[in-house]
Amino acid sequence: MQFKPVPEPPADLAAVGSVLAAVPETAGAVADCCGRLVDETRLETREAAETWLVFLRALQLAAAEPAGYRRVPTDPFAADALETESLRRAFRERVYGTEAVLEALADADGPFTDDDAFDAVRDESARRDTRRNRDRDRDRLRRLLEWAVLLEAAERSSDGFCRGRP
The missing domain is CATH 1.10.10 (Arc Repressor Mutant, subunit A)
Structure with missing residues (x-):
């Protein structure tokens, strides 16, 4: 799911x-x-x-x-409770669109901008072609990229985003 x-x-x-x-x-x-x-x-x-x-x-x-x-049974403030590798795996597998964005990052020749992310997954978004939905989709993709950085699945550079850990 x-x-x-x-x-x-x-x-x-x-x-x-x-x-x-x-x-x-x-x-x-x-x-x-x-x-x-x-x-x-x-x-x-x-x-x-x-x-x-x-x-x-x-x-x-x-x-x-x-x-x-x-x-889930865990101490949210324990050092290993928010272990990045397991969170990164769940993020990639269980958050809609993450896999497509991370694959596009891996295939990119250079830094990847928010607009690049939108273009890479546009086929999935094409069926929701209203201006409001495009703006909402762009904002969601920006948040996906920022979460990817937080979870070390991507890195931020001055020109955009780059591939992080798998």
């Missing part, structure tokens, strides 16, 4: 741990998981909290159950 929501990436993985720590350990332990994330983190809206919950699920750091979300 692949997931589409991609939140704005934080400055570092420690911030991911902070959001993860706000996810209840037990599904149903809080009546409003999105509200809890807004109250206990720097997230400002329920929509941002919902995006983060789905993204944490994609990274296999949270699980969705009938009673609500719960974090």
Whole structure:
């Protein structure tokens, strides 16, 4: 299963741990998981909290159950809880569009810009050809590239993005 929501990436993985720590350990332990994330983190809206919950699920750091979300059994602040290699693998396999973007980066002869990313995956986006959707798709691809940098699947250069670790 692949997931589409991609939140704005934080400055570092420690911030991911902070959001993860706000996810209840037990599904149903809080009546409003999105509200809890807004109250206990720097997230400002329920929509941002919902995006983060789905993204944490994609990274296999949270699980969705009938009673609500719960974090997987781990200490979000432990040194190995946010181990980059496993997060990178989940990101590549479980976040929609990541594989195509990373393959395009690997095939690029030089630095890869946001526009290059959009052009590389345009075939997938062509069916949603309204201006609003193109702008939203470009923004999502920018976030994918920034998450790829955070997870070391890409590197940022002065001219754009380059291939990182597989």
